[in-house]
Amino acid sequence: MKRIMILPAVVLTICLALPQFSQATIRTNEVAQAQQKAVKYTEITSTQLPKAVSDALAKDYVGYKTDKTSKGDDGSFKVAVSKGTDKSMLFYSADGKLTKSKKATDKAKSEKMKPEAPMK
Numbered sequence: 001m002k003r004i005m006i007l008p009a010v011v012l013t014i015c016l017a018l019p020q021f022s023q024a025t026i027r028t029n030e031v032a033q034a035q036q037k038a039v040k041y042t043e044i045t046s047t048q049l050p051k052a053v054s055d056a057l058a059k060d061y062v063g064y065k066t067d068k069t070s071k072g073d074d075g076s077f078k079v080a081v082s083k084g085t086d087k088s089m090l091f092y093s094a095d096g097k098l099t100k101s102k103k104a105t106d107k108a109k110s111e112k113m114k115p116e117a118p119m120k
Helices: 003-036 051-060 106-113
Strands: 039-042 065-072 077-083 086-093 100-103
Touching: 003 106, 039 086, 051 086
Parallel strands: none
Antiparallel strands: 039 065, 065 077, 077 086, 086 100
């Protein structure tokens, strides 16, 4: 009789413990992603860009002017381009693949829309 009562208690304990283990794993992954090293960029000329990055820019951003180029300490490249009022920041890997892009005008708009602190 004791064996019959012990088995459901063990099963119940295991079932209640499993969700806690999965949540702990998720939180560990979030912390690991937040602790990624920040990339430091140094300014370079557009002629120093690798051929693959230059080709990708010429193909995908026809008519855009290259404003500023930088090389990251991880081997990536940051390129600021503009066409009229449209300004973008592009991030490329050394082999010419676009890894990230963001509109520079979005940042300026969001800064203008921030509410001012109330005066005391």
